[in-house]
Amino acid sequence: MSHADLLADLHTPCLVLDEAIMRANIARMDARMSELGVTLRPHLKTVKSVDAARQVIRNGSAATVSTLREAEVFAASGVEEIFYAVGITPNKLPRILALRATGCDLIVALDSAEQARFVAEASRMAGDRIPALLEIDSDGHRAGLIPASDAVVEIGRILSDGGADLRGVFTHAGGSYEAGSEAALRTYADRERDAVVTAANRLREAGLPCPVVSVGSTPTASFATDLTGVTEARPGVYTLNDLVMAGLGVCGVEDIAISVLATVIGHQRERGWTLVDAGWMAMSRDRGTAAQPLDQGYGVVCDIDGTPIGDLVMIGANQEHGIVAPRPGATTAAPDLPVGTMLRILPNHACATAAQFDGYHVVQADGSGDLAYWPRFRGW
Amino acid sequence: MSHADLLADLHTPCLVLDEAIMRANIARMDARMSELGVTLRPHLKTVKSVDAARQVIRNGSAATVSTLREAEVFAASGVEEIFYAVGITPNKLPRILALRATGCDLIVALDSAEQARFVAEASRMAGDRIPALLEIDSDGHRAGLIPASDAVVEIGRILSDGGADLRGVFTHAGGSYEAGSEAALRTYADRERDAVVTAANRLREAGLPCPVVSVGSTPTASFATDLTGVTEARPGVYTLNDLVMAGLGVCGVEDIAISVLATVIGHQRERGWTLVDAGWMAMSRDRGTAAQPLDQGYGVVCDIDGTPIGDLVMIGANQEHGIVAPRPGATTAAPDLPVGTMLRILPNHACATAAQFDGYHVVQADGSGDLAYWPRFRGW
Numbered sequence: 001m002s003h004a005d006l007l008a009d010l011h012t013p014c015l016v017l018d019e020a021i022m023r024a025n026i027a028r029m030d031a032r033m034s035e036l037g038v039t040l041r042p043h044l045k046t047v048k049s050v051d052a053a054r055q056v057i058r059n060g061s062a063a064t065v066s067t068l069r070e071a072e073v074f075a076a077s078g079v080e081e082i083f084y085a086v087g088i089t090p091n092k093l094p095r096i097l098a099l100r101a102t103g104c105d106l107i108v109a110l111d112s113a114e115q116a117r118f119v120a121e122a123s124r125m126a127g128d129r130i131p132a133l134l135e136i137d138s139d140g141h142r143a144g145l146i147p148a149s150d151a152v153v154e155i156g157r158i159l160s161d162g163g164a165d166l167r168g169v170f171t172h173a174g175g176s177y178e179a180g181s182e183a184a185l186r187t188y189a190d191r192e193r194d195a196v197v198t199a200a201n202r203l204r205e206a207g208l209p210c211p212v213v214s215v216g217s218t219p220t221a222s223f224a225t226d227l228t229g230v231t232e233a234r235p236g237v238y239t240l241n242d243l244v245m246a247g248l249g250v251c252g253v254e255d256i257a258i259s260v261l262a263t264v265i266g267h268q269r270e271r272g273w274t275l276v277d278a279g280w281m282a283m284s285r286d287r288g289t290a291a292q293p294l295d296q297g298y299g300v301v302c303d304i305d306g307t308p309i310g311d312l313v314m315i316g317a318n319q320e321h322g323i324v325a326p327r328p329g330a331t332t333a334a335p336d337l338p339v340g341t342m343l344r345i346l347p348n349h350a351c352a353t354a355a356q357f358d359g360y361h362v363v364q365a366d367g368s369g370d371l372a373y374w375p376r377f378r379g380w
Numbered sequence: 381m382s383h384a385d386l387l388a389d390l391h392t393p394c395l396v397l398d399e400a401i402m403r404a405n406i407a408r409m410d411a412r413m414s415e416l417g418v419t420l421r422p423h424l425k426t427v428k429s430v431d432a433a434r435q436v437i438r439n440g441s442a443a444t445v446s447t448l449r450e451a452e453v454f455a456a457s458g459v460e461e462i463f464y465a466v467g468i469t470p471n472k473l474p475r476i477l478a479l480r481a482t483g484c485d486l487i488v489a490l491d492s493a494e495q496a497r498f499v500a501e502a503s504r505m506a507g508d509r510i511p512a513l514l515e516i517d518s519d520g521h522r523a524g525l526i527p528a529s530d531a532v533v534e535i536g537r538i539l540s541d542g543g544a545d546l547r548g549v550f551t552h553a554g555g556s557y558e559a560g561s562e563a564a565l566r567t568y569a570d571r572e573r574d575a576v577v578t579a580a581n582r583l584r585e586a587g588l589p590c591p592v593v594s595v596g597s598t599p600t601a602s603f604a605t606d607l608t609g610v611t612e613a614r615p616g617v618y619t620l621n622d623l624v625m626a627g628l629g630v631c632g633v634e635d636i637a638i639s640v641l642a643t644v645i646g647h648q649r650e651r652g653w654t655l656v657d658a659g660w661m662a663m664s665r666d667r668g669t670a671a672q673p674l675d676q677g678y679g680v681v682c683d684i685d686g687t688p689i690g691d692l693v694m695i696g697a698n699q700e701h702g703i704v705a706p707r708p709g710a711t712t713a714a715p716d717l718p719v720g721t722m723l724r725i726l727p728n729h730a731c732a733t734a735a736q737f738d739g740y741h742v743v744q745a746d747g748s749g750d751l752a753y754w755p756r757f758r759g760w
Contacts, residue, residue, distance in 0.1 A: 011471075011475075013760055045699055066700040086657060087645030087655060087657075090719070091392070112647065115719055137648075142655070142703065266490075268523065277466060281446075284664075285666045286660075318554060319425060319731055321523070339469055340469050340470045352661075352699075357759070358758070378738070380393055380394070
């Protein structure tokens, strides 16, 4: 059945997922991690859907999350070991302990002595050794300890001696999203590895345990060549891919698994504009490609079958209006798209755009004549 | 009861609404519209909550919406006359007619002959004269007809002769959000008025009806001085206000009714950074103040009582991490905010930030010792 036939009756704007593309993305990353000899602990903040997650983690039972809501939903769906990769706070410990009491091996993140102290204290009080990974800074982008610093050992000891479970170290090279070349991405991947391996060695030399040595991000996982000493990687956006990843060379535009289905609502023909019913409420305000050599506006505009139309992008967005036009400098004119024409728009950032919707309308990989619907969740 | 006591047990990040501020914002706009002699048809895309809408439209039964979901929810809550202000498409007509059949006077928007033809045809087929407002372009910002153009009369006649209900004209000066001065805002307001009054006169001179002459936007409604010939205004963001409105001089920072409650999760002290558990998933990616003289980053950081802390703003955001620091050029150092400290962050754009949450935790205007919870809805 053609995409046009499958999608024609949907209310727009809505989110379409091409399952065959997602499966290929997952298989590619699975194979890559196997080659590099590390475990894949996929970050589920991108898909935020139990149905999608079942495919992402079908070869394992470990995952990464960015909210306690994600931890609770995925634990309930059967994921056995979950790393909550945002710095732990005292007010989140009751939910952490409650979820651990259900049998989920939930692991927390921290990078300070004050956090190590309250995690250790909570472990003693609850009689439950809360596992923790120390965050290591590999690129000055956000959080984390200096890899070779004495603080790594000091904090590791507070946890280990205080009754918590020092599980290891992790880093995330968030700066890799702004890398300008494949060589720069390889450098970010090397820095991630060097940072966590250095920190792991400091812990081990001090007689402390460090079973987990974890790196993360789709760009670094895609370009790493040597992960010696690393035990696991935590990419997430590779499952769906997006224009930022395509701009980095991580994937092609044809590897983007999600798009926003929209309907033409009007024109300003003398300006070459076509207006659609997907604005920033549907696409999100993310303009991640604005900093890349090829600025894709609010998204690349495709026909209903998912094929990009010439140089057409969403050049502007209001809340529920998108302005579609050839990109600046394009040599092809805008095609005439009558009111009512359905289009599909590829997003800058899969995590941000997907979050604007309550679920995926899934074009199934088995060529089924029906769409599936996979609910998403949100909140904290 | 202090805000600190009221809010201390909430899970962060979450959305806090100060009802007293919202009520004052509503009362101010109600009074202003009365003085100018126009009906207020508030845009409910900002609050997206039946509880909040009850206060916004308590003096009337007419509203504006940006999605059919909003129309359906607010109609079910008792709003009798709703203007759906996004260009109509054929695939939306079944829902339009179904909602009208429930007794709601739902009005559609259009700006082309092709739309007028299918709306007229649907009216004849259904035996229901669908009311429509013609969109008029007052600032070249998005959609709409040239005010004095023959097309206004042509399209009005297709509707009126074809069996639809030509209800009038409307415009929205979206460009006013980028105005650089109060004088510029007054000019936008004058242009809105001139555009719709000109178009209304063209219709009337041609013997066509035009009972509704509608302008819209919080900035123009706040600075208009003369709305002669206009019958109604459709502002929305004034209900909650935000940093973009404060930057335009529409309100003060103290008039912003919503904030995101967040918890400190860590530090990079040598950089002066405090990290919080509200990233762009909570704040949205909206950076509306980036184009204003005072760039507020991803938001102004307040203590738990809602008072801004020195020059502290959210200078960066990842999905679930916000980086808080003094704004560039600030002369005051960042205060020490231990892990676990709760903060409130004022948003760039109320519509975008509020949309990231499922409801408002409401500090009630009556000084109640309890928080109320007002659910929001989303989707299309």
